Amino acid sequence: MAKIPVQFTLNGAEKAEFFDSGTTLLNALRDKIGDTSPKGGCHQGTCGACSVIIDGELRLSCLTLAETCNGAAITTTSGLSQGGVLHPLQRAFLDAFATQCGFCTPGMIMAAKVLLDHTPDPSRDDVVEALSGNICRCTGYEPIIQAVLTAARSNSQNAA
Amino acid sequence: MAIRRGRGVAAINYPTGMNLGGDPTQALVHSTPTGNFMVTLSSVDLGQGMKQIMAQICAETIGVPTDRVVVDTADTDTGPHCMGTFASRGTHRAGNAVIQAAREARQVMLEVAAEELEVNASDLDTDGQGNILVKGAPQRSISIFDVALSAHFKRGRSISGRGMFLIPRSYPDKETGAMKPSTCYAHACTVAEVEVDDETGEVTVLTVKNVFEIGRALNPKMVEQQLVGGSWMGISHALYETTEPYYPDRDHGGTDFNQYLMPGPGDLAQTEIIVLERPSADGPFGAKGPGEMCANPQIPAVANAVFDAVGVRIDTLPITPERILRALKAQASN
Numbered sequence: 003m004a005k006i007p008v009q010f011t012l013n014g015a016e017k018a019e020f021f022d023s024g025t026t027l028l029n030a031l032r033d034k035i036g037d038t039s040p041k042g043g044c045h046q047g048t049c050g051a052c053s054v055i056i057d058g059e060l061r062l063s064c065l066t067l068a069e070t071c072n073g074a075a076i077t078t079t080s081g082l083s084q085g086g087v088l089h090p091l092q093r094a095f096l097d098a099f100a101t102q103c104g105f106c107t108p109g110m111i112m113a114a115k116v117l118l119d120h121t122p123d124p125s126r127d128d129v130v131e132a133l134s135g136n137i138c139r140c141t142g143y144e145p146i147i148q149a150v151l152t153a154a155r156s157n158s159q160n161a162a
Numbered sequence: 163m164a165i166r167r168g169r170g171v172a173a174i175n176y177p178t179g180m181n182l183g184g185d186p187t188q189a190l191v192h193s194t195p196t197g198n199f200m201v202t203l204s205s206v207d208l209g210q211g212m213k214q215i216m217a218q219i220c221a222e223t224i225g226v227p228t229d230r231v232v233v234d235t236a237d238t239d240t241g242p243h244c245m246g247t248f249a250s251r252g253t254h255r256a257g258n259a260v261i262q263a264a265r266e267a268r269q270v271m272l273e274v275a276a277e278e279l280e281v282n283a284s285d286l287d288t289d290g291q292g293n294i295l296v297k298g299a300p301q302r303s304i305s306i307f308d309v310a311l312s313a314h315f316k317r318g319r320s321i322s323g324r325g326m327f328l329i330p331r332s333y334p335d336k337e338t339g340a341m342k343p344s345t346c347y348a349h350a351c352t353v354a355e356v357e358v359d360d361e362t363g364e365v366t367v368l369t370v371k372n373v374f375e376i377g378r379a380l381n382p383k384m385v386e387q388q389l390v391g392g393s394w395m396g397i398s399h400a401l402y403e404t405t406e407p408y409y410p411d412r413d414h415g416g417t418d419f420n421q422y423l424m425p426g427p428g429d430l431a432q433t434e435i436i437v438l439e440r441p442s443a444d445g446p447f448g449a450k451g452p453g454e455m456c457a458n459p460q461i462p463a464v465a466n467a468v469f470d471a472v473g474v475r476i477d478t479l480p481i482t483p484e485r486i487l488r489a490l491k492a493q494a495s496n
Contacts, residue, residue: 048419099387103209130427137419140209142394143427145387 010074012037013081021068027061028052030068031078039080039108043137050136053109054078060116079108082115091115094153095146102140109136114150124154163361167368168471172462173351176455177344178445179251185329187251188242189259191220191267192322197292197310199224199267201233204241205256210453211384212252218380219257219446223264224271225288226306250451253380254346257446258327266323274313274321275304346442348450349375352396352459354431358471360490363483365468367397367431370460375438377450382437389435389456396460397431398424401480 005020012035021030028045031037031054043051045064052064055077082089088096091111101107110133117124117132124132129150138146179185190202201220207213217231224231235241244256269283275294276283279302287297294309296302313319334341355368372393379385402423406415416422441448461479469475474489 044419046418046420099383102211102387102391105209133427137424137426139395139424140391141387142391142433143430144390144394144433147427 006069008068008072010071010076012076013078019068023069025068026064027054027066027068027071027076028063031063031076037078037080039078041105041108043105043109048137049106049109050113051106051109053112053136055112055116058116058119060113077112077115079111082111089115090156091118091150091153094149094156098145098149098152100141100145100149106136106138106140110138110146114153117150118154118157122154123158124151126151166358166360166471167355168358168467168469169353169355170463170466170468170470171351171353172459172466173349174455174459174462175347175349176250176451176458178249178254178346178348178442178451179329179344180245180249181329181332181341181343184331185245185251185255187244187255187259187327189216189256189263189325190242190322191224191260191263191325192320193267193271193306193310193313195310195314197226197230197306197308199226199231199264201231201260201263202241203233203235203244203256203260204238205235205244205252206238206247207233207235208247210247210252210388211381212247212256214384215253215380216256216260219260220264222447223261224268225290226292227290230292230306248454250348250453250455252451252453253449254442254445254451255327255329257380257449258444259325261325261446262327263323263325266325267321268323270313270319270321270323271306271309274317274319275309277317278304278309278312345444346377346450348377348452348455350455350459352393352463354397354460354463354467356464356467356471358468358486360472360486363486363490365401365464365481365483365486367401367464369432369434370397370463371434371436372456372459373436373438374452374456375440375450376452377442377445378439378448379437379452380447380449385437385452386435388452389437390433392453392456393433393435393460394425394430396457397464399457399479400461400464401425401482404480 007020009018040054040063041051043049047062047065054063056074091114113132113136129147193199201216213233216233217228220231221228272283272286285297286294292306293303313321332342351373353371357366374389442450476485
């Protein structure tokens with residue numbers, strides 16, 4: 003079967019690859035491009051571990067076909083740190099012990115980033131709503147919620 | 163028909179490790195040429211933080227900063243044997259094995275340093291910062307970096323150690339039935355407050371207050387993290403999770419995260435954690451196993467709170483709305 007050429011930017015870098023038709027973006031990123039930050043938890047859109055940001059919107063990469071991403075701007079958790087400095091969300095997750103086994107963490111951070119991009123000063127309910135599509139088995143969620151609220155506060159302090 | 167409130171309490175004790183065919187774990191420790199220390203284990207870090215704890219234990223025993231220790235849990239085919247990561251046994255069993263291995267490696271390290279400094283090894287101590295000093299004369303010192311180089315390239319010594327920790331199998335006494343299935347127990351107590359809707363059978367957990375007695379907390383933040391998450395998981399076991407929520411047979415069981423229910427971030431109870439530290443006699447630096455046990459007391463506490471709220475005893479998990487409604491119906495017909 004003919005491979006399909008796809009071009010997009012991943013964390014700001016140009017990528018051009020040939021994919022088999024039907025390849026999910028998750029498999030394309032992990033197996034072909036080598037960005038393993040999105041995790042394959044359920045491969046059916048129920049756990050949120052594979053979440054990435056496509057053109058500013060939170061998307062499940064396990065349910066997104068790579069061939070539909072031509073021309074898209076894709077952000078993953080591995081692209082958040084700048085020059086070795088962690089993104090405020092990554093810092094907040096570390097400081098709050100908001101990760102244990104870490105498998106859900108990249109998806110949580112993607113969901114939180116989209117929230118803060120649109121709602122810089124979220125309420126606790128906003129955070130809970132934003133994370134409600136992401137499953138965590140270890141933490142009991144509370145440290146994650148606190149980390150996102152902390153990151154929001156540190157962002158607003160930096161902006162002030 | 164009303165929302166009824168109830169409060170339940172439960173206390174547990176929980177054995178650290180198991181009593182099957184004996185419960186062993188081995189560890190190996192060796193230094194690299196530059197004085198970092200490798201801990202080799204087959205014990206698995208499945209997210210609970212074993213690598214961090216084993217690094218702390220090794221570092222404390224040898225007398226080096228934690229960041230000088232690398233823990234390798236790579237391969238159960240090639241590594242020293244471990245029974246596995248379960249039954250809250252990892253810190254206790256592997257930790258004791260690491261202490262034994264690290265002590266032996268420390269002794270060799272001090273012997274090499276003694277040759278370099280021309281003193282007796284028993285007169286040497288570590289400063290915890292990567293140096294070995296002569297007791298009472300700390301100006302006479304050598305870095306562990308230089309000791310490791312000397313051991314490798316000059317003295318021909320392997321700075322290494324072997325550790326083996328075994329809890330032997332305990333058999334019941336034929337006359338009395340008495341036995342010692344575990345050497346170390348953690349304890350916990352939970353008070354849960356719930357609301358039960360006696361029309362729908364739905365349970366909402368309002369608050370969960372937990373006290374955990376876990377021996378010494380080797381890493382207090384990681385202990386807190388484990389206990390908060392475990393408390394949540396206990397509620398999840400009590401009210402939601404089962405692989406067979408449907409009937410009449412297994413074929414109707416849940417197959418994925420759509421059907422295997424777990425509470426999400428919107429279903430959290432207000433959670434309180436108190437840690438009591440009562441160091442265990444045979445634990446590494448007094449540690450017990452806080453892992454699995456922390457998800458247990460919430461289950462009977464919630465069941466008792468449901469009984470307090472609506473007067474029915476649910477003895478099958480999870481405590482689903484259906485089970486509560488059936489019990490209420492049976493109660494009304496009696």
